[in-house]
Amino acid sequence: xxxxxxxxxxFAFLGIFSxxxxxxxxxxxxxxxxxxxAQGFDGEQAEVKITLSRAAETSIPITVSLTPTLLTYDTxxxxxxxxxxxxxxxxxPAGATGVSFxxxxxxxxxxxxxxxxxxxxxxxxxxxxxxxxxELKLSFKAIISDGTSIQLNGIAGSExxxxxxxxxxxxxxxxxxxxxxxxxxxxxxxxxTDFRVIINTTNGASAIEINKSDLNAVSATDIDLTxxxxxxxxxxxxxxxxxxxxxxxxxxxxxxxxDTDNKVYIVNRKGGSATVLPVEQIYKIRIVRxxxxxxxxxxLLNDTTFKSIDITKDPAYNFQFVSLVxxxxxxxxxxxxxxxxxxGYSMYFTSTGTENIPYGFSDLVFINHLAGVTAAxxxxxxxxxxxxxxxNIAAVTFTADRxxxxxxxxxxxxxxxxxxxxxxxxxxxxxxxxxxxRFLSFHASDGGERGKPKLEYKLVKKGV
Numbered sequence: 001x002x003x004x005x006x007x008x009x010x011f012a013f014l015g016i017f018s019x020x021x022x023x024x025x026x027x028x029x030x031x032x033x034x035x036x037x038a039q040g041f042d043g044e045q046a047e048v049k050i051t052l053s054r055a056a057e058t059s060i061p062i063t064v065s066l067t068p069t070l071l072t073y074d075t076x077x078x079x080x081x082x083x084x085x086x087x088x089x090x091x092x093p094a095g096a097t098g099v100s101f102x103x104x105x106x107x108x109x110x111x112x113x114x115x116x117x118x119x120x121x122x123x124x125x126x127x128x129x130x131x132x133x134x135e136l137k138l139s140f141k142a143i144i145s146d147g148t149s150i151q152l153n154g155i156a157g158s159e160x161x162x163x164x165x166x167x168x169x170x171x172x173x174x175x176x177x178x179x180x181x182x183x184x185x186x187x188x189x190x191x192x193t194d195f196r197v198i199i200n201t202t203n204g205a206s207a208i209e210i211n212k213s214d215l216n217a218v219s220a221t222d223i224d225l226t227x228x229x230x231x232x233x234x235x236x237x238x239x240x241x242x243x244x245x246x247x248x249x250x251x252x253x254x255x256x257x258x259d260t261d262n263k264v265y266i267v268n269r270k271g272g273s274a275t276v277l278p279v280e281q282i283y284k285i286r287i288v289r290x291x292x293x294x295x296x297x298x299x300l301l302n303d304t305t306f307k308s309i310d311i312t313k314d315p316a317y318n319f320q321f322v323s324l325v326x327x328x329x330x331x332x333x334x335x336x337x338x339x340x341x342x343x344g345y346s347m348y349f350t351s352t353g354t355e356n357i358p359y360g361f362s363d364l365v366f367i368n369h370l371a372g373v374t375a376a377x378x379x380x381x382x383x384x385x386x387x388x389x390x391x392n393i394a395a396v397t398f399t400a401d402r403x404x405x406x407x408x409x410x411x412x413x414x415x416x417x418x419x420x421x422x423x424x425x426x427x428x429x430x431x432x433x434x435x436x437x438r439f440l441s442f443h444a445s446d447g448g449e450r451g452k453p454k455l456e457y458k459l460v461k462k463g464v
Contacts, residue, residue, distance in 0.1 A: 031053045034050055038143060040141060059091055061125045075109075144433055150455060152179075166179040173431065182344065184332065185322065191320060199252065201347040208223060213261075215299060244403070247370075282301040285298045296310075298324055339368055340373050343453060346361060346366075373430055385424045424438035
């Protein structure tokens with residue numbers, strides 16, 4: 001009898017397991033769409049992105065058709081990958097959440113700004129389906145967007161969740177987002193008149209000045225590495241750049257015209273959770289002026305020789321960025337007139353009631369205050385998002401505070417996680433265009449996805 005009961009129990013268990021599996025709700029359709037329906041082209045190259053609702057389980061072919069107006073392929077422009085019979089073949093790799101292609105203006109071509117290309121998602125291979133935003137118009141001039149809804153892509157590789165791997169820069173008027181790996185850079189060199197250098201707060205970096213001006217004379221004997229720990233109750237705000245983003249508050253002192261005044265700094269390039277990298281990954285740096293630019297001297301902490309790299313200021317950008325790991329310049333922020341807000345993870349602060357202590361925050365939103373972007377928070381008790389119009393602008397007090405939005409747009413405590421629906425934001429870009437913006441989702445609790453917040457914005461008033 002026992003011999004019969006055991007197999008029956010096994011089959012019963014398998015039946016129950018199978019029934020539970022059958023009861024699981026199916027995943028929603030995976031949809032492919034352009035990030036927006038309109039995009040400007042103000043330069044020599046533009047990138048157009050197609051996103052999926054979620055990562056592809058297998059490689060997904062996508063075909064995009066193109067219809068030029070006042071343009072001829074291979075005469076005024078080309079694409080990467082190349083188009084055949086006005087059609088571009090793309091592949092979304094397995095595990096990826098989208099794909100992009102580039103449009104290049106031919107060298108020496110002069111255009112009057114009336115030219116455009118209409119792109120259309122012509123086909124997508126199952127199981128992915130074609131979603132909204134099936135067409136996109138690329139205008140060969142800078143556009144002023146009327147607004148759109150967009151999902152920011154903070155996810156890169158397997159690093160999803162609250163500390164998403166990307167910082168995402170958003171240009172409201174051009175409907176473009178630029179995701180950049182937080183771990184891709186270490187130092188930012190100010191392109192303005194001041195000789196200031198920032199460390200990578202989005203990577204939880206920390207640094208300590210050593211009272212020596214000879215890089216080769218500094219080693220691990222000069223520091224207790226545990227003092228570089230930052231976050232989770234460890235360290236102080238003095239280990240990082242000022243939270244306001246003002247250049248007068250950089251941890252690294254202004255680079256002096258007198259070389260001997262420029263001291264060595266020891267840098268923990270990646271932290272934020274009270275962690276310090278092993279000594280063999282700790283860097284020492286020293287920065288001096290070179291004409292109107294900089295020279296960076298750098299080495300691993302216990303090295304007895306160092307390398308150098310020269311950095312030239314470019315006034316079109318807030319900063320020029322360098323990676324200590326590669327010893328090379330890297331692209332991080334778009335040109336200062338090409339982004340308005342940035343979303344991502346960063347060292348910030350929290351209050352104990354008696355003092356402010358360093359704390360690594362997810363979902364922080366900063367405005368491009370160095371380029372003249374200003375913003376205001378509007379509570380819906382004052383005006384609703386839908387009703388807010390140009391006539392309301394006069395009553396708005398705009399501020400250049402970098403953290404005006406910060407983390408105030410969402411809640412993650414008190415048993416509630418989600419977007420705050422009692423507020424929205426008004427942003428004035430560097431060209432004077434005024435947009436209203438609200439967040440729609442960022443977490444499973446509000447129908448979103450951590451690391452990929454959704455928001456919408458609408459033009460309220462064009463700049464002069």
